[in-house]
Amino acid sequence: MAQAAAQAAQSTRTTQATIGDSEFDRDTAVTLREEGVYDAELSAGWTIIRAVNGGYLLALLGRALGDALPHPDPFSVSAHYLTASVPGPAVIRTQVVRAGRGLSTGSASLFQFADDGTEVERIRVLATYGDLDALTDEVRTSAEPPAMPPREHCLGPADGPAPIPGSSAITERLDIRLDPATVGWAVGAPSGKGEMRGWFGLADGRDADPLSLLLTVDALPPTSFELGLKGWTPTVELTAHIRCRPAPGPLRVSITTRNLAGGFLEEDAEVWDSTDRLVAQSRQLAKASRG
Amino acid sequence: MAQAAAQAAQSTRTTQATIGDSEFDRDTAVTLREEGVYDAELSAGWTIIRAVNGGYLLALLGRALGDALPHPDPFSVSAHYLTASVPGPAVIRTQVVRAGRGLSTGSASLFQFADDGTEVERIRVLATYGDLDALTDEVRTSAEPPAMPPREHCLGPADGPAPIPGSSAITERLDIRLDPATVGWAVGAPSGKGEMRGWFGLADGRDADPLSLLLTVDALPPTSFELGLKGWTPTVELTAHIRCRPAPGPLRVSITTRNLAGGFLEEDAEVWDSTDRLVAQSRQLAKASRG
Numbered sequence: 001m002a003q004a005a006a007q008a009a010q011s012t013r014t015t016q017a018t019i020g021d022s023e024f025d026r027d028t029a030v031t032l033r034e035e036g037v038y039d040a041e042l043s044a045g046w047t048i049i050r051a052v053n054g055g056y057l058l059a060l061l062g063r064a065l066g067d068a069l070p071h072p073d074p075f076s077v078s079a080h081y082l083t084a085s086v087p088g089p090a091v092i093r094t095q096v097v098r099a100g101r102g103l104s105t106g107s108a109s110l111f112q113f114a115d116d117g118t119e120v121e122r123i124r125v126l127a128t129y130g131d132l133d134a135l136t137d138e139v140r141t142s143a144e145p146p147a148m149p150p151r152e153h154c155l156g157p158a159d160g161p162a163p164i165p166g167s168s169a170i171t172e173r174l175d176i177r178l179d180p181a182t183v184g185w186a187v188g189a190p191s192g193k194g195e196m197r198g199w200f201g202l203a204d205g206r207d208a209d210p211l212s213l214l215l216t217v218d219a220l221p222p223t224s225f226e227l228g229l230k231g232w233t234p235t236v237e238l239t240a241h242i243r244c245r246p247a248p249g250p251l252r253v254s255i256t257t258r259n260l261a262g263g264f265l266e267e268d269a270e271v272w273d274s275t276d277r278l279v280a281q282s283r284q285l286a287k288a289s290r291g
Numbered sequence: 292m293a294q295a296a297a298q299a300a301q302s303t304r305t306t307q308a309t310i311g312d313s314e315f316d317r318d319t320a321v322t323l324r325e326e327g328v329y330d331a332e333l334s335a336g337w338t339i340i341r342a343v344n345g346g347y348l349l350a351l352l353g354r355a356l357g358d359a360l361p362h363p364d365p366f367s368v369s370a371h372y373l374t375a376s377v378p379g380p381a382v383i384r385t386q387v388v389r390a391g392r393g394l395s396t397g398s399a400s401l402f403q404f405a406d407d408g409t410e411v412e413r414i415r416v417l418a419t420y421g422d423l424d425a426l427t428d429e430v431r432t433s434a435e436p437p438a439m440p441p442r443e444h445c446l447g448p449a450d451g452p453a454p455i456p457g458s459s460a461i462t463e464r465l466d467i468r469l470d471p472a473t474v475g476w477a478v479g480a481p482s483g484k485g486e487m488r489g490w491f492g493l494a495d496g497r498d499a500d501p502l503s504l505l506l507t508v509d510a511l512p513p514t515s516f517e518l519g520l521k522g523w524t525p526t527v528e529l530t531a532h533i534r535c536r537p538a539p540g541p542l543r544v545s546i547t548t549r550n551l552a553g554g555f556l557e558e559d560a561e562v563w564d565s566t567d568r569l570v571a572q573s574r575q576l577a578k579a580s581r582g
Contacts, residue, residue: 078369135553258434262426
């Protein structure tokens, strides 16, 4: 299985991957076992050190809910993270809470298995789905895309001191270029501001869709690095709003933290597409490390 | 019952109400029926026109979860609103999702009853609780309280054209004074900015606590009024983070909308206490009216 995945990954790097035929799509696939219940395999390809990335898990749950609910697209997904997920088999149990005309709401839980076979819940999600293609094109907004240098002047893993630390499998699957103004932490000089900005793409060239945006909102290094904290910041809760189907092309992601207090911090992410539309907003509450 | 409530309300206006002995506490009381199941009575005192206020409902569910979970305080509460609640009896069904050492997570649903007696789900909540008093005092933050005039220069219901429209019972229970810079909509001259700011208190003088903050985050007029929309904006989903136990005294609330698009908007609320601590943050996704 791992070998097949590696071969698939290699082949997708030679020809551009597409929505529906890419590593991300294969690794977030779910198989209907019985009504509302899906089997999944958490891929080791989306781990940071040993932990499975929270945004990848969100996309996996989002795919199951998109199948279980009458509407196709996640409008608002609220996830509460319970225990750390590990690569390997998982089962997702969904429940349709309400099926309305324009919106529907569902709940989903991802379980893995203890040594004695009992199910351990990893993450619980409550989500409202709709149809992004049914929305009007009207935009009345005060939000501007983040000011940052063009992609070629931003920094990826190959540029000097590893901006994304650890030997993490996920870095091979993402194409992230960070704004130099927010990578001071990588050379021991954090800015002290709770800001992280960068360009985001999937390494195999697959364009963004609403499901991959659920990955994007939790893919950059944490703002806490620029606030001078060194350890990871486990997510307690993350809510993402998908506001528009993203246009093809690279995304810009801006993350800000206004309040690091009492050992917790919030991280607000905005994701912009190549046509300057604000396509996703998210906020998470995370636990600050003691670093 | 209604008469007793009115008498109680009157008595609390002559002497200052306290946390635990106030109209808000009585109207958010829940009665344990069996393990995890609570009876409640949605009070007509917290309605806007005919709809029961979403923040009041959140506080009611928050109280039930505080009883059902091993930790006392809401840290993160995600609510998905399903159908409109009406004054009258309700039942809240809770589930403990995970009970951890520092945090616990639970789910809660509020149901009312159709004419034939069947239960209709109004709102579903997923929440993580902890103990605010166990947090460190460390604050490392870039956030500043909103700039607005002192309370005596802000506008309440008695000042000129009703800043809070309709004959709504909730206006008698809240003491809201809006920043004059964000009430242009009340005189037909909305600013066009997605901003709403004001001072917030409970009319009977009860001080704020984590539960009443769940009311506070959804109590001001919607930012859409200042964006030139006239109708109400029903909440699809609201997530609130309670970051600190609020100090006694009036609260300042700032609400901003960056993205009104495709018939939906987000509203981000920040709540500050009298010691300039950011005590609550919330974000909701709401449906824009066609006004």
